[in-house]
Amino acid sequence: MKTTKLFSRPLFGQNMRTYWFFVLAVVLIMSMMSGVVTIAIDAIQSELAGDLNGEMLEKMGKMGLEIPHMDPSVILDTMYYKVIVLIPIFLLVVVASNALIASQVDDGSMAYILATPTERRAVAFTHMVFMLVVPLLIMGIVCGVKCGLNEQIIGDVDWEATVVKFAGMYVLVEAVSAVCYLGSCLFNRSSRALTFGGGITVWCFIASLLGVFGSDKLVEMGVGITELDIFNQLTLVGLLDITAMETVGSDMVNYDFLWKLGILAGIAAVAYGAGALRFCRKDLPL
Numbered sequence: 001m002k003t004t005k006l007f008s009r010p011l012f013g014q015n016m017r018t019y020w021f022f023v024l025a026v027v028l029i030m031s032m033m034s035g036v037v038t039i040a041i042d043a044i045q046s047e048l049a050g051d052l053n054g055e056m057l058e059k060m061g062k063m064g065l066e067i068p069h070m071d072p073s074v075i076l077d078t079m080y081y082k083v084i085v086l087i088p089i090f091l092l093v094v095v096a097s098n099a100l101i102a103s104q105v106d107d108g109s110m111a112y113i114l115a116t117p118t119e120r121r122a123v124a125f126t127h128m129v130f131m132l133v134v135p136l137l138i139m140g141i142v143c144g145v146k147c148g149l150n151e152q153i154i155g156d157v158d159w160e161a162t163v164v165k166f167a168g169m170y171v172l173v174e175a176v177s178a179v180c181y182l183g184s185c186l187f188n189r190s191s192r193a194l195t196f197g198g199g200i201t202v203w204c205f206i207a208s209l210l211g212v213f214g215s216d217k218l219v220e221m222g223v224g225i226t227e228l229d230i231f232n233q234l235t236l237v238g239l240l241d242i243t244a245m246e247t248v249g250s251d252m253v254n255y256d257f258l259w260k261l262g263i264l265a266g267i268a269a270v271a272y273g274a275g276a277l278r279f280c281r282k283d284l285p286l
Helices: 009-049 049-063 071-086 086-107 109-114 119-153 161-186 190-212 216-221 228-231 255-280
Strands: none
Touching: 009 071, 009 119, 009 190, 071 190, 071 216, 086 109, 086 119, 086 190, 109 119, 109 190, 119 161, 119 255, 161 190, 161 255, 190 228, 216 228
16 A cells, blocks of 8 residues: 655655765865865955056056956856856756656666555655755855855855855756756656756756856956847846845845746746656656
8 A cells, every 4th residue: 555655764865875975076076166266266356456456457558458347256256156166066966856757767666666655746755855955955065165265265254145145056956956857757768858957957057157258247347248148048047146146235235136036946846846746647667
């Protein structure tokens, strides 16, 4: 007789045992990236605060070039949140979401799981919880590491803004994760599910990379191209408004990031719900 429980502890525990090393690797990689970026930003800001900045601006002035407020650390900081640190966790959600459902249906192991007193809805919900908890755990750890590095290396930590930015990244990751989860529930073939979820994720990453150079900050510094901003409209990462989040904790907070995160949360909720419903109702080759 099938259990009526919605959550399966044994299945969740199995997922954690399977992916703990992958999760640890992602945490270490993201932490290492945080350290490298923080050291680079500190070095850039120290250099700009010295005589080199004045000499550079003087030479550029003689050449007829005017680039007000040119600060490469701004570029690096934007790249950190919208490109660099997203690579490993995007890889994790693509691989895990595909392996948890589509891959198990494809190789026949799902039949053994459903032969136990575990209903389909418990399988779908348990895997969904896993995809919600693991990125939250990773983001929490890396956020703490980033704040600690900022305090130790730069000597200045904007705690509120940093926490909000990592919270925003978590919502973004969940939107991408939910899309990958939906693909895993839609298709019985692992290759098709991976093409669907992985393809969308890769596009989001590439479009975000191009869109960074179309952001207002980079355009104002003279190193961006206005036309590239179109890519920010074509990727989920474009809804991660780092510029607005940086105002948190100041006297003039820009709350535009809230409705954008609301859209990402809505996408995650719909995709997770649709995926679970599809898995519970579709015919499986068991």
